[in-house]
Amino acid sequence: MEIITREILSTNWLTILFLISLGLLVTAKGLNSLRFSDFMMLFNNNKYIISYQKPNKLSSPFNAVLLILQIASASLFIFLCLHVFELELASFEITLFFKITIVYGVTIMFKLLVEKIVATIFSIDDIIDEYLFYKISYRNFMGVILLPINIVFVYALQPTKIIFIVLFALLLILNLIVLISFYRKNENVILNHLFYFILYLCALEIAPYFILYKLIK
Incomplete structure (x- = not known):
């Protein structure tokens, strides 16, 4: 029987994380x-969004x-x-x-700061605050979901490229569903400012993640 070696990540710092x-x-x-x-039931109902979507929340x-x-889990x-x-490059793991x-x-x-500045400049603080709370809440929840997935990948299951591709596709679909649901809810506001909305998508929703990809690469 042929022995297949498996490369193991150092789990000392991962355990602490x-x-x-x-x-x-x-x-x-x-x-x-x-x-x-209420937050842990976020994907089941809108109670969390309705109850806590207020100024300064x-x-x-x-x-x-x-x-x-979210930052720790996603990273x-x-x-x-x-x-x-x-693609680990030449860096130590940690x-x-x-x-x-x-x-x-x-x-x-930086993205949050720019969005808040844009909201202040165009006097659309209410809609942007609502949008940011909505988006961040769901992405924080995805960060919670990623925590057990990361634990399984480190201690129990050797992930493959196919698994990561599927997970990235699912996360992308979930993000799109969340964003589209908000856009549909505010369809009239968006249609009245369609040109600025397209600029917003390109500048603040697409470009930052492209830059993030280039920097990590």
């Missing part, structure tokens, strides 16, 4: 257990904790993807992970 991520989940629940329960400690978790998922596709985390985190925060 998972403990921190689980600690963030516990912290979010401790901040507001009722809100956390975007910058709440609850959202901040979940945003940090690790990208790191594992690069590892499977053998160094590469921190590079991805910094680039991803800075991109997310």
Whole structure:
């Protein structure tokens, strides 16, 4: 019988990362257990969005904790993807992970800042705040979903290229569904400002992720 060797990632720092991520989940629940329960049912109903989509809710400690978790989970998922596709470059594992985390985190925060500035300039704070809360809430939830997936990939299942391609496709579809559902909800506002909406999509929804891809590559 031929022995097939399997390359194993160092799990020391990954274990610490998972403990921190689980600690963030516990912290979010401790901040507001009722809100956390509503958040975990986000894909089943709109109760969370309806109840907490109010001014200044975007910058709440609850959202901040979940945003940090999203950044950690998404960065690790990208790191594992690069590892499977053998694109680790010349960096040490943890160094590469921190590079991805910094680039991803800075991109997310810079994008939020620019969107808030655009909202202020064009006096559309209400609709943009609603949009940002809606989008970030669902992406934070996807960050929570990625946490157990990452744990399985590190400790139990050797992921393949096909698995990552399927997962990326599913995440892309989920993001599109979330965005389209919001756009349909505000269809009249978008149609009245269609040209600016197209510019917004190109400048703030497509370009940042293209730049993120180029920087990580």
